[in-house]
Amino acid sequence: MPLLAIAALAAGTYAFRLAGPVFRNRVRIPDRLQRLLSVATAVLLTALVATAALTQGHGFAGWARPAGVLVGGVLALRRAPFPVVIVAAAATTAGLRLAGIP
Amino acid sequence: MLVDMRSFWRTLDRGSLRDIALVCLADAIVGASFGAITVSGGLRPWVPITMSVLVFAGGAQFAAAGVVLAGGSPAAAVLAGLILNARLLPYGFTVADTVGARWWTRLLGAQLITDESVAFTMRQHGPGRRRVTFWTCGLALFGCWNVAVVLGVLAGAVLRNTGSFGLDAAFPTVLLALVLPSLTHRGTRHAALAGAIIAVAATPFLPAGVPVLLALGGLVLAGRPAATVADTNPALEVR
Numbered sequence: 609m610p611l612l613a614i615a616a617l618a619a620g621t622y623a624f625r626l627a628g629p630v631f632r633n634r635v636r637i638p639d640r641l642q643r644l645l646s647v648a649t650a651v652l653l654t655a656l657v658a659t660a661a662l663t664q665g666h667g668f669a670g671w672a673r674p675a676g677v678l679v680g681g682v683l684a685l686r687r688a689p690f691p692v693v694i695v696a697a698a699a700t701t702a703g704l705r706l707a708g709i710p
Numbered sequence: 711m712l713v714d715m716r717s718f719w720r721t722l723d724r725g726s727l728r729d730i731a732l733v734c735l736a737d738a739i740v741g742a743s744f745g746a747i748t749v750s751g752g753l754r755p756w757v758p759i760t761m762s763v764l765v766f767a768g769g770a771q772f773a774a775a776g777v778v779l780a781g782g783s784p785a786a787a788v789l790a791g792l793i794l795n796a797r798l799l800p801y802g803f804t805v806a807d808t809v810g811a812r813w814w815t816r817l818l819g820a821q822l823i824t825d826e827s828v829a830f831t832m833r834q835h836g837p838g839r840r841r842v843t844f845w846t847c848g849l850a851l852f853g854c855w856n857v858a859v860v861l862g863v864l865a866g867a868v869l870r871n872t873g874s875f876g877l878d879a880a881f882p883t884v885l886l887a888l889v890l891p892s893l894t895h896r897g898t899r900h901a902a903l904a905g906a907i908i909a910v911a912a913t914p915f916l917p918a919g920v921p922v923l924l925a926l927g928g929l930v931l932a933g934r935p936a937a938t939v940a941d942t943n944p945a946l947e948v949r
Contacts, residue, residue: 609757609775613784617774618764620788621795625823628802629809629816637800645797647932650898651905652794653769653889655925656776658906660882663913665781676879677886684887690739697883701876
């Protein structure tokens, strides 16, 4: 990832953060936009989860990885501690690969 | 510090301090994961470290790094990160009065605006308590996050052959754990599911990074605005 890309992401992010403290009472963010932004966050993150779990390049990633993510997701839903969730997901995937499932 | 220590301890009760410490610990674990996963995935060590100091937004950092690691263009990575961080815009207005009126507190405070610091700040009543909470939480998170990323980078540099450790499953799992709390609202859940289907279906045909952006098409299923504050701010729990 080139430095220019990091700088662009950092600058844009800082602009989003600074707008409020600088413009404070002169501008108001409409509720609809607030709602849209927070839903867009959830949509993008979920899409990243799905593509990162299921695909590798332009094809299927194999069964081991999505199985591990599924185990982690179930544990997260059951409010397991964060480190447990991550280690269980990685261990499931590693175990399946050890058993010969790609 | 912006306040002297005596009024600091009077203003911020022990329960709030403990909560802030717990959030710092949780974020440190996410930060260490970010450092380890990105470096073991093939990024140079300075990339996650620089990103963490300058961008300081976990979700966007994971998203941008994920797009690049999947072979996507830097432009797609930046765009995905910026769309995620657009939610910081309303946060800035929420804490504008808390950050202070002097130009340097605005410049410094702006960088400390995160889901967590805003959520903690708005739980407090009164401008004094809010100010102390914002700066304490923001500075503590900034410190913990960046130290943890460096430690994660050091750990990740030791790990090679990440496939046999199942580390490629860790990245989507981190994101899943972060996004799950915001999916309790039905409209959000439908939009997210539709977006995920669009992104996966488009992956065989489009350059890496683009399918994730196409997922925003799922927003048409988001439905009518929710009534409660918790529903209108699901991103408070996403970072």
